[in-house]
Amino acid sequence: xxxxxxxxxxxGVSASTVSRAISGKGRIGQATRERILRYIEASGYYPNxxxxxxxxxxxxxxxxxxxxxxxxxxxxxxxxxxxxxxEIAQANDYDILVVxxxxxxxxxxxxxxxxxxxxxxxxxxxxxxxCFVPLLKEKKIPFVTIxxxxxxxxxxxxxxxxxxxxxxxxxxxxxxxGRIAYLGNGMEQMVNKSRFQGFCAAYLQYGGEPxxxxxYTDLDSKVMIEKxxxxxxxxxxxxxxxxxxxxxxxVVRLLADRGMRIPEDIKVASCHYSRILENYPVxxxxxxxxxxxxxxxxxxxDLLDGKEVPVKTVLDYEISLKESTK
Amino acid sequence: xxxxxxxxxxxGVSASTVSRAISGKGRIGQATRERILRYIEASGYYPNxxxxxxxxxxxxxxxxxxxxxxxxxxxxxxxxxxxxxxEIAQANDYDILVVxxxxxxxxxxxxxxxxxxxxxxxxxxxxxxxCFVPLLKEKKIPFVTIxxxxxxxxxxxxxxxxxxxxxxxxxxxxxxxGRIAYLGNGMEQMVNKSRFQGFCAAYLQYGGEPxxxxxYTDLDSKVMIEKxxxxxxxxxxxxxxxxxxxxxxxVVRLLADRGMRIPEDIKVASCHYSRILENYPVxxxxxxxxxxxxxxxxxxxDLLDGKEVPVKTVLDYEISLKESTK
DNA sequence: TTGTACGCGTTATCAA
DNA sequence: TTGATAACGCGTACAA
Numbered sequence: 001x002x003x004x005x006x007x008x009x010x011x012g013v014s015a016s017t018v019s020r021a022i023s024g025k026g027r028i029g030q031a032t033r034e035r036i037l038r039y040i041e042a043s044g045y046y047p048n049x050x051x052x053x054x055x056x057x058x059x060x061x062x063x064x065x066x067x068x069x070x071x072x073x074x075x076x077x078x079x080x081x082x083x084x085x086x087e088i089a090q091a092n093d094y095d096i097l098v099v100x101x102x103x104x105x106x107x108x109x110x111x112x113x114x115x116x117x118x119x120x121x122x123x124x125x126x127x128x129x130x131c132f133v134p135l136l137k138e139k140k141i142p143f144v145t146i147x148x149x150x151x152x153x154x155x156x157x158x159x160x161x162x163x164x165x166x167x168x169x170x171x172x173x174x175x176x177x178g179r180i181a182y183l184g185n186g187m188e189q190m191v192n193k194s195r196f197q198g199f200c201a202a203y204l205q206y207g208g209e210p211x212x213x214x215x216y217t218d219l220d221s222k223v224m225i226e227k228x229x230x231x232x233x234x235x236x237x238x239x240x241x242x243x244x245x246x247x248x249x250x251v252v253r254l255l256a257d258r259g260m261r262i263p264e265d266i267k268v269a270s271c272h273y274s275r276i277l278e279n280y281p282v283x284x285x286x287x288x289x290x291x292x293x294x295x296x297x298x299x300x301x302d303l304l305d306g307k308e309v310p311v312k313t314v315l316d317y318e319i320s321l322k323e324s325t326k
Numbered sequence: 327x328x329x330x331x332x333x334x335x336x337x338g339v340s341a342s343t344v345s346r347a348i349s350g351k352g353r354i355g356q357a358t359r360e361r362i363l364r365y366i367e368a369s370g371y372y373p374n375x376x377x378x379x380x381x382x383x384x385x386x387x388x389x390x391x392x393x394x395x396x397x398x399x400x401x402x403x404x405x406x407x408x409x410x411x412x413e414i415a416q417a418n419d420y421d422i423l424v425v426x427x428x429x430x431x432x433x434x435x436x437x438x439x440x441x442x443x444x445x446x447x448x449x450x451x452x453x454x455x456x457c458f459v460p461l462l463k464e465k466k467i468p469f470v471t472i473x474x475x476x477x478x479x480x481x482x483x484x485x486x487x488x489x490x491x492x493x494x495x496x497x498x499x500x501x502x503x504g505r506i507a508y509l510g511n512g513m514e515q516m517v518n519k520s521r522f523q524g525f526c527a528a529y530l531q532y533g534g535e536p537x538x539x540x541x542y543t544d545l546d547s548k549v550m551i552e553k554x555x556x557x558x559x560x561x562x563x564x565x566x567x568x569x570x571x572x573x574x575x576x577v578v579r580l581l582a583d584r585g586m587r588i589p590e591d592i593k594v595a596s597c598h599y600s601r602i603l604e605n606y607p608v609x610x611x612x613x614x615x616x617x618x619x620x621x622x623x624x625x626x627x628d629l630l631d632g633k634e635v636p637v638k639t640v641l642d643y644e645i646s647l648k649e650s651t652k
Numbered sequence: 653t654t655g656t657a658c659g660c661g662t663t664a665t666c667a668a
Numbered sequence: 669t670t671g672a673t674a675a676c677g678c679g680t681a682c683a684a
Contacts, residue, residue: 003660003661003662004661004662004663005661013670013671014670014671014672015661015662015663015671015672016662016663016664016670016671016672016673017669017670017671019662019663019664020663020669020670023663025663025664026663026664026669027669027670028669028670029669029670032669032670046440046441047661047662048380048442048660048661048662049441049442049443050376050379050380050385050442050443050660050661050662051380051660051661051662051663051676052661052662052663053376053379053662053676054374054376054377054380054660054661054662054663054676054677054678055661055662055663055664055675055676056662056663056664056676057676059376061423061443064424066408068409072402072600072601072602075401075402075405076398076401078405079401079404079405082408082424082426083394083426086424086425086426087426090425090426090434095423095425095438095441095443096423096424097387097421097422097423097424098390098408098412098422098423098424099412099416099421100408100409100412100413100416108416112421114372115372115375115421116374116375116376117375117376117387117421253605274398275398276398276602279579329676329677329678330677330678330679331677331678339654339655340654340655340656341655341677341678341679342654342655342656342657342678342679342680343653343654343655345678345679345680346653346654346679346680349679351679351680352653352679352680353653353654354653354654355653355654358653358654373677373678374676374677374678376676376677376678377660377676377677377678377679378677378678378679379660379678380660380661380662380676380677380678380679381659381660381677381678381679381680382660382678382679383660
């Protein structure tokens with residue numbers, strides 16, 4: 001592999017001149033610049049990225065932090081994040097490093113920071129008492145979160161989960177459907193917490209109050225979802241509002257098993273749409289994950305460029321009304 | 327950030343001694359070695375990975391090449407690949423670089439190679455006339471493929487797609503179910519080609535021959551799947567054998583729409599299981615994606631260590647018999 | 653066993 | 669405008 005020195009020698013100039021021709025930094029004659037660039041093009045020289053990293057103390061890598069996730073329906077979200085971020089990164093001559101960790105173990109992040117292998121990071125998930133945020137702040141790593149952080153100076157991009165769920169719940173309340181049950185879990189994740197808060201806020205706005213007996217916020221397994229659904233069926237609720245498509249998918253299946261028809265016998269709605277619900281008569285919220293992640297990535301690049309960026313970016317949503325609530 | 331020289335100075339030794347203490351390479355006194363390591367531990371020194379990369383011409387990164395994929399059911403496969411590879415990489419002090427490209431565009435790979443940002447690569451998908459394989463061979467990049475490559479000297483890990491589909495088809499034939507239709511697409515991908523070949527091979531073995539009229543290998547859209555299903559229903563086939571869970575999921579939905587019951591009215595089988603089919607009465611093949619990708623990663627590390635590795639590793643499968651064919 | 657000196661390939665500083 | 673030289677931080681022959 002030929003180096004910048006080889007090129008310099010072959011051209012009878014110095015290495016620094018070649019460097020200037022490539023980078024565009026520093027003064028250089030128009031003629032020599034073009035001559036060098038032309039030669040480089042032809043000779044197949046390509047700068048060594050590692051050496052550049054060492055000299056400039058920057059890697060041209062960003063890290064994408066993924067939570068350890070196992071539910072089938074969460075996958076499209078993070079998958080879409082990766083693809084959206086990768087596409088923008090590629091366009092900016094950056095590469096992405098993917099790191100997986102659960103919500104508590106900071107070691108993979110610490111290792112990454114010590115190794116200085118990335119110029120910035122994107123957290124694709126946030127938690128109630130997030131352990132990654134303080135770590136990154138302390139180490140002064142530029143980062144952006146996908147999901148809310150209750151911290152005024154963290155650059156974050158988020159869906160309007162609370163607002164969307166509030167509106168969705170409002171729609172259901174306005175239809176006077178009857179008793180609405182809520183089925184959720186994982187309240188330590190900000191996304192889930194916000195959705196539940198939106199649900200409650202809708203009641204406040206409409207002057208009522210949700211019935212505590214038909215609210216579930218700890219359905220951590222399929223078995224628990226099943227128990228909840230059976231109890232809610234006994235209770236005779238009129239609508240099941242599901243926190244996400246995993247729960248919703250289970251609920252739809254369980255109801256079908258029990259011979260309950262949607263929407264004739266019972267209504268179902270979901271706070272998060274994914275293609276898995278595509279063919280169900282379930283009213284749901286549509287968020288644009290690609291834009292969400294893409295925005296986070298762009299903000300990170302702005303941050304790395306030293307630009308001013310808005311601390312909080314909230315994206316819009318769409319309510320997809322289906323037979324279930326029309 | 328303190329360097330190896332700082333540590334050396336503070337300890338009154340030379341930088342190379344510190345380097346030796348850390349790496350374990352080269353002779354060094356037991357006492358000094360321990361003294362240095364203890365001091366490093368306490369002082370919080372951590373070697374600069376970029377400088378190491380430059381000096382050793384290795385990055386401690388591997389690249390995972392992902393195809394641009396949009397179908398919901400393909401996602402779990404590649405997602406599982408990423409997670410399995412990342413876990414093993416992390417355990418070996420490697421990081422993973424994720425690069426997305428379609429089956430024809432080699433530019434992202436070329437950029438990666440020129441930048442020398444990864445010591446090796448894993449191709450998570452292979453094609454009939456693969457353009458990545460010759461590129462990597464020419465550039466002498468160590469790599470492993472997930473999926474077959476018709477090339478005797480490429481290290482590859484694969485599910486026994488042909489064998490599995492042959493056995494599955496054999497099971498269906500043995501049950502004397504009747505006429506079996508095949509629904510597939512994307513024959514330029516090795517995985518799909520192999521499955522179809524397995525299907526055909528089963529007929530050869532049993533002395534019969536598949537009925538060309540009910541074989542589809544080009545169902546590239548939902549519309550086409552729908553047309554095929556309707557035609558097959560008119561034809562009165564007894565079983566629909568689906569190439570993968572995307573097609574299978576569509577088929578199951580279409581049949582339900584048309585009031586056809588599985589398995590009473592028609593049988594359905596799939597050459598690839600995923601949790602999306604979990605609750606369907608569909609006989610399918612179970613492959614272990616985590617092991618598949620993990621094996622590929624381990625082989626790549628062996629390759630990087632200069633060890634001898636088997637050129638072709640074929641993994642086992644499981645047939646999950648459901649009501650549909652019992 | 654330890655230290656010296658140089659190479660890895662660039663960028664940046666400072667003269668010229 | 670250009671060139672020599674020193675970082676960047678580490679690994680490693682080679683010498684001591």
